[in-house]
Amino acid sequence: MDIKVLGTGCANCRNTIALIDQVAKAKGVEVQLEKVEELRDIMGYGVMSTPGVVINGQVVHAGGVPSREKIEQWFSA
Secondary structure, rough: OEEEEEOOHHHHHHHHHHHHHHHHHHHEEEEEEEEOOOOOHHHHHOOOOHHHHHHHOOOEEEEEOOHHHHHHHHHOO
16 A cells, blocks of 8 residues: 655654554554655645645545544555
């Protein structure tokens, strides 16, 4: 599973990466986590508020740290 966290490096972006990593490990899901910090690349996904989360090329979240429950749903689908 290819996951990109879009953000310029703020605390919320770091928290999002850490939370996704925790949930993936807890569920035994292998993920490829990548941080996208370039504003031009973030805008390329159409995300205007960060952090944003892209899974396998599709934006699934933008603006704020996603809840643990929401992240667990991504790994269940």
